[in-house]
Structures are given as structure tokens and as C-alpha cells.
Amino acid sequence: METRLGAARSQTGGREPGAGRVGKGGPRLALASAPAPSDVRAAWPAPSCARPAPRAPRRLPPRAPGSAGPMPAGRPGPAAQSARRPPPPLPLLLLCVLGAPRAGSGADTAVISPQDPTLLIGSSLQATCSVHGDTPGATAEGLYWTLNGRRLPPELSRMLNASTMALALANLNGSRQQSGDNLVCHARDGSILAGSCLYVGLPPEKPFNISCWSRNMKDLTCRWTPGAHGETFLHTNYSLKYKLRWYGQDNTCEEYHTVGPHSCHIPKDLALFTPYEIWVEATNRLGSARSDVLTLDILDVVTTDPPPDVHVSRVGGLEDQLSVRWVSPPALKDFLFQAKYQIRYRVEDSVDWKVVDDVSNQTSCRLAGLKPGTVYFVQVRCNPFGIYGSKKAGIWSEWSHPTAASTPRSERPGPGGGACEPRGGEPSSGPVRRELKQFLGWLKKHAYCSNLSFRLYDQWRAWMQKSHKTRNQHRTRGSCPRADGARREVLPDKL
Amino acid sequence: EDPQADSSASPLPHLEAKIQQTHSLARLLTKYAEQLLQEYVQHQGDPFGLPGFSPPRLPVADLSDPAPGHAGLPVPERLRLDAAALAALPPLLDVVRRLQGELNPRALRLLRRLEDAARQVRALGAAVEAVLAALGAESRGPRPEPAAAAVAASTASAGVFPAKVLGFRVCGLYLEWVSRTEADLGQLAPGGPA
Numbered sequence: 261m262e263t264r265l266g267a268a269r270s271q272t273g274g275r276e277p278g279a280g281r282v283g284k285g286g287p288r289l290a291l292a293s294a295p296a297p298s299d300v301r302a303a304w305p306a307p308s309c310a311r312p313a314p315r316a317p318r319r320l321p322p323r324a325p326g327s328a329g330p331m332p333a334g335r336p337g338p339a340a341q342s343a344r345r346p347p348p349p350l351p352l353l354l355l356c357v358l359g360a361p362r363a364g365s366g367a368d369t370a371v372i373s374p375q376d377p378t379l380l381i382g383s384s385l386q387a388t389c390s391v392h393g394d395t396p397g398a399t400a401e402g403l404y405w406t407l408n409g410r411r412l413p414p415e416l417s418r419m420l421n422a423s424t425m426a427l428a429l430a431n432l433n434g435s436r437q438q439s440g441d442n443l444v445c446h447a448r449d450g451s452i453l454a455g456s457c458l459y460v461g462l463p464p465e466k467p468f469n470i471s472c473w474s475r476n477m478k479d480l481t482c483r484w485t486p487g488a489h490g491e492t493f494l495h496t497n498y499s500l501k502y503k504l505r506w507y508g509q510d511n512t513c514e515e516y517h518t519v520g521p522h523s524c525h526i527p528k529d530l531a532l533f534t535p536y537e538i539w540v541e542a543t544n545r546l547g548s549a550r551s552d553v554l555t556l557d558i559l560d561v562v563t564t565d566p567p568p569d570v571h572v573s574r575v576g577g578l579e580d581q582l583s584v585r586w587v588s589p590p591a592l593k594d595f596l597f598q599a600k601y602q603i604r605y606r607v608e609d610s611v612d613w614k615v616v617d618d619v620s621n622q623t624s625c626r627l628a629g630l631k632p633g634t635v636y637f638v639q640v641r642c643n644p645f646g647i648y649g650s651k652k653a654g655i656w657s658e659w660s661h662p663t664a665a666s667t668p669r670s671e672r673p674g675p676g677g678g679a680c681e682p683r684g685g686e687p688s689s690g691p692v693r694r695e696l697k698q699f700l701g702w703l704k705k706h707a708y709c710s711n712l713s714f715r716l717y718d719q720w721r722a723w724m725q726k727s728h729k730t731r732n733q734h735r736t737r738g739s740c741p742r743a744d745g746a747r748r749e750v751l752p753d754k755l
Numbered sequence: 756e757d758p759q760a761d762s763s764a765s766p767l768p769h770l771e772a773k774i775q776q777t778h779s780l781a782r783l784l785t786k787y788a789e790q791l792l793q794e795y796v797q798h799q800g801d802p803f804g805l806p807g808f809s810p811p812r813l814p815v816a817d818l819s820d821p822a823p824g825h826a827g828l829p830v831p832e833r834l835r836l837d838a839a840a841l842a843a844l845p846p847l848l849d850v851v852r853r854l855q856g857e858l859n860p861r862a863l864r865l866l867r868r869l870e871d872a873a874r875q876v877r878a879l880g881a882a883v884e885a886v887l888a889a890l891g892a893e894s895r896g897p898r899p900e901p902a903a904a905a906v907a908a909s910t911a912s913a914g915v916f917p918a919k920v921l922g923f924r925v926c927g928l929y930l931e932w933v934s935r936t937e938a939d940l941g942q943l944a945p946g947g948p949a
Contacts, residue, residue, distance in 0.1 A: 408800055409802035439799055439859050440915050442800055442803070444916070454916075455914075455916030455919075
């Protein structure tokens with residue numbers, strides 16, 4: 261913190277917050293630099309708990325009427341420790357936090373003014389440390405200041421009179437900790453005489469970017485961004501408020517930090533089919549600010565749980581396909597007439613997900629174009645849009661827990677491995693056998709002749725290719741379109 | 756000092772187990788008290804965390820530091836003083852927790868530690884009382900009503916720095932007394948001098 265002497269008028273600070281709302285990006289308002297005589301008070305409570313012991317130098321002056329009283333000075337020496345007495349049985353015991361003076365010395369006390377001031381960053385401060393004492397010669401001579409444990413240069417201090425040392429600080433930086441910077445007045449021997457905590461910061465700026473969602477129409481969670489990235493150097497309290505637009509009183513959200521530092525959760529008693537107004541108020545010692553009001557209907561911001569019971573399985577022996585099935589989220593299953601689903605999948609050792617969009621209102625899908633003999637992770641999520649006729653886009657749920665499955669290994673010969681080719685130019689047994697099995701199934705259905713012939717087989721292969729092309733050209737609602745980057749179509753599971 | 760001369764320290768098996776258990780608890784709380792003090796000074800800012808920081812160690816309401824002559828007392832007397840101190844600590848820790856709730860509202864771990872400390876020291880105090888009862892050396896006479904509420908009121912009005920110093924003092928006393936209790940119970944635990 262810079263501590264050069266300030267030429268400008270100094271501020272003695274005050275406990276009242278300064279200016280009110282400050283717009284985002286607007287000019288900073290300066291605190292008025294009027295002195296605050298009401299802030300002048302003792303740093304320490306009147307110590308009445310310790311009675312003077314014969315050798316203990318812990319003599320504490322009586323409390324002056326109407327004031328918090330002076331405070332003892334000095335550090336207790338070893339004699340003070342051994343001569344400690346049990347506290348007196350008074351109905352009101354005050355805390356004596358500053359020590360007994362050293363053995364043989366007087367009971368010096370001191371007061372810092374102002375006490376716990378609040379200041380804008382960049383402002384100046386004049387403080388005083390006034391020594392009182394019941395021994396003659398109590399003087400401010402030799403007093404020095406520390407701020408957050410660091411001794412301040414002597415040129416910043418000057419003696420105002422025999423018992424008062426003044427300090428001038430300029431261009432204050434933001435407080436190092438939210439509990440306030442520790443400004444301490446020390447006696448010549450280093451003992452603590454008094455302390456005051458400085459709160460240097462900025463008033464809050466307008467919070468913005470409020471977003472809310474309701475889980476299954478039962479609650480409402482909102483998140484926002486604090487203005488000026490939240491750094492005010494002071495403890496700033498954020499309060500989420502809400503009310504029904506057309507009637508009702510302001511309510512305050514009570515469950516904070518549920519999904520991050522700037523969030524709040526309203527668990528119950530929310531009305532549907534009627535708009536709410538929601539806003540955030542930020543307050544600290546220097547002022548307050550209020551966000552714009554967000555108006556929403558709960559039904560327009562509904563999300564739900566991820567689909568449960570996601571199962572991924574092989575499709576017979578097909579080495580490039582996996583079948584995905586799931587269940588509609590139970591909380592909204594009676595309302596999900598227009599629900600959308602999305603599937604994403606990735607290879608086990610990859611971070612790149614492929615997404616299958618617009619899996620509309622069905623609870624199964626077949627992924628195709630996959631690599632054989634490969635483990636895939638699959639997730640599904642749901643968007644319950646259109647609930648009760650809402651026209652809004654809806655909010656996607658979280659992804660379901662990943663489900664893994666592997667495609668069958670390829671039996672085609674490949675580089676470095678694979679099944680061996682059979683001799684004599686005969687077609688390889690594995691894939692041909694599979695195809696023939698499928699062909700026979702088709703044959704039973706479409707032909708009256710079950711005799712296997714290669715001509716019929718060729719006709720069947722041609723038909724398969726044609727039907728794949730047709731499926732690719734005519735994407736209809738209710739089918740699973742191809743995933744980006746995937747080899748080709750994702751087949752409806754009914755095939 | 757000759758603990759063997761104290762005829763009330765008769766080592767019954769269940770008493771030994773109780774002493775061992777209470778000693779272990781005191782050892783655990785000593786570690787927690789060290790952590791609490793470290794966490795506390797971090798949140799108050801320097802000079803609280805600096806080596807050599809030493810505000811005057813005055814008594815706090817009903818509680819003061821162990822006297823230098825404490826170690827020279829008979830073990831049951833030491834344990835009585837330990838029990839009295841442990842009984843005085845919870846309301847003071849509650850006061851510090853409330854004050855820190857205003858000074859450092861976001862310091863959730865500190866606030867939780869203060870809350871836990873009050874609860875744990877209560878348990879340790881009760882355990883020490885049970886050991887004393889088993890030894891036939893219960894505390895004598897009623898304890899004074901804790902003046903913690905008055906401490907809180909006066910400290911809150913005195914300013915932020917005194918409130919910080921109060922917490923520092925209370926956390927320091929907590930550490931001193933639980934470690935003192937650990938040492939005193941060690942005298943009675945199996946393997947100790949008694």
C-alpha cells in the first residue's frame with residue numbers, strides 16, 4: 261500500500277456507507293471528506309475486570325461516564341503473569357484485551373481515531389493515536405504505527421501534541437483482507453496500545469446476467485454475475501429477490517451458493533402460469549447496486565433430471581453399431597409429449613464427443629458407423645420443452661452418467677491382424693456367413709423360394725444399398741440423423 | 756510432586772481405559788486447536804499471523820492462562836483446574852464464532868472449526884469430569900455463570916480490532932488448556948509417571 265503524504269484534503273472516514281448505486285463502468289464517486297466526530301471513541305472497552313495486584317502492573321483506569329473508556333497499555337511482564345488473580349464476580353465483565361503495563365510502569369492507554377473507518381480506494385486518511393494514562397508523563401513520544409504488520413515510515417507521522425500522534429495516509433489501496441486492514445498504534449517498546457481496522461474498497465456494481473431454471477417445475481435456481489467481476493475489496497452481500505409480477509410482496513431467496521458463489525435456490529411455493537420478477541441486490545459498506553429485473557414464467561425455464569436407465573448394447577454381431585435405450589425422466593414422464601433428447605458418445609480414450617441431435621420423443625436409438633472392437637462411452641440428456649404449451653426452447657438436463665459398451669471385434673483381415681482369409685478364393689467365412697444369415701431372414705420374409713442362390717443374394721445386396729441411400733435422403737422427425745463426423749447413418753432401432 | 760502418593764488414583768481397568776481414551780481425545784484436540792489458531796490468524800491479517808505478535812495476555816472473562824505453578828500441583832488438582840477451564844471455553848468460542856461470522860462471513864472453514872471446537876471441548880471437559888469422579892476428586896463447589904454474553908456485547912461495541920484480538924486470545928487459551936489437559940492426563944495414563 262502506498263503511504264505517501266497526501267496533499268489533498270484528507271478523509272477521516274466514517275462508518276456510514278458512501279454513495280449509493282454506481283453504474284457499471286461509470287465514474288467512481290468519492291466519499292465526502294467531512295470529519296466524523298461520532299467515530300471518535302475508545303479502541304478498547306473500559307477494563308474493569310482486573311484488580312490491581314500488589315506487584316502486578318495491571319492497574320486499569322476507571323471508565324469515564326458515557327464513553328467506552330481508555331485502555332491499558334504496555335505488555336505484561338513475567339511478574340504480571342504470576343500475580344494474575346481470578347476475575348471478579350461482577351454481573352457485567354468486560355474483556356480486557358490489552359495488557360497490563362510492564363511492572364513498575366504506569367497504566368498507559370490509547371485511543372485511535374477514527375475507529376474502523378470505511379474508505380474508497382484512492383482516498384486519504386488522517387488518524388490519531390491519543391495516549392491517556394494515570395501516570396504523569398504519559399506521552400506520545402516514541403509512538404509508531406504499523407499497518408498490516410508493517411511499520412509505517414516515520415515521515416508519515418507527526419506529534420500533534422504531547423499525547424497525540426497523527427498519521428497521514430494517501431491513495432489507499434483496497435483492503436488486503438475482508439475483515440479490514442489492521443492499523444495499530446505501538447508504544448516505544450513495541451507493545452500494542454490500540455488498533456483500528458480500515459475498510460478500503462469500492463461500492464458494488466450492478467449485478468447482471470441473471471439466469472434461472474426450474475427443476476421439474478418444483479423449484480427455481482438462479483445464477484448471476486457480480487458487477488466489476490466482484491472485486492470490491494470489501495465483503496459484499498448479494499441478495500436475490502423475487503415477486504409475482506402482478507401481485508404479492510417482495511421475497512428474498514435464502515439458500516445461497518448452491519451452484520457456485522453467486523447463486524441461490526428457491527425450494528418451494530412457486531406459482532405456475534404467472535410471471536415472476538427477479539433481481540439481485542448487492543450491498544457493502546460503501547453502497548449498494550441493483551440488477552435489471554428478469555421476468556419469467558416457471559414453465560418457460562423447466563429442466564429435468566437426466567434420463568435414467570441408459571443401456572447400451574451390441575446389435576447382434578454388427579461390428580459398427582450399438583443400440584442405446586433409455587427411460588423418460590420419471591418426474592416429468594406424464595408431460596414429456598414433445599421432449600427432445602440428445603445422445604453423445606466418444607471412444608474410450610478420446611475427449612472428443614460426437615453428438616446426435618434431435619432424438620425427438622423416442623427412447624431408443626442406434627449408433628452406426630462405429631469402429632469395431634472399440635469401447636464407447638455414451639450419455640443421454642433430455643430437454644422437456646413445450647411443457648403446458650410453453651413456446652420457449654427449454655433447458656437441457658445434465659447428461660446421464662456415462663454408460664460403456666464395446667462394438668464386436670472385426671473379423672475382416674486387417675493390417676497386423678484379423679481373421680485369416682480361407683484358401684481357394686472362397687469368400688471369407690465370417691462376414692459372408694453373417695450376411696447370408698441376414699439374407700436368409702430377408703428371404704423368408706420377401707421371397708417364396710427359400711433356395712439360396714447367388715443371383716438372389718446379389719439382388720438382396722443391391723436392395724440393401726438402395727434402402728440405405730433412401731434412408732439418408734429422407735430424414736423424418738422421429739429418426740436419428742447422422743452424427744457429425746460419424747461414418748454414416750444411425751439406424752432406427754426397429755430395423 | 757509424587758503422583759503415587761495420591762491415593763485416589765487407583766488404577767482400575769475401566770478407569771485406566773477411560774483415562775487413556777480421554778488422553779487420546781485431548782491429544783487430538785490439541786492438534787485441532789493448533790489448526791484453528793493457524794486458520795484464525797490467516798483471516799485476521801497481519802500482524803496476527805506474524806511471529807512475535809503478542810497482544811497482552813490478559814484474562815478473558817472467566818478464564819486465564821494456566822499458572823506457572825500448575826505443573827507442580829497434584830494431578831487431581833490440575834485436572835480440576837483443567838476441567839474448570841474446559842467448561843469456560845465453549846461459550847467464549849461461541850462468542851468468537853459469532854464475531855467472526857460478521858467479520859469473516861465467507862470464512863466457512865474457520866466458522867466450522869470454531870463451532871466444532873466448542874462442541875469438542877465440551878466433550879473433553881465432560882470426560883475429564885468423569886475421570887475426576889472416578890478418582891473421587893470431583894470439582895468442588897458450583898462454577899460461576901459464564902459471562903460470555905457480556906464479553907460479546909462489550910467487544911462488539913469496542914471495535915473490530917479488539918474483536919480480532921479477543922478471538923486470538925480465546926483460540927490461544929483453547930490451545931493452552933487442551934495441551935495442558937493432555938499433559939496432565941499423560942501423568943495418569945498407562946505408562947505415565949502415575
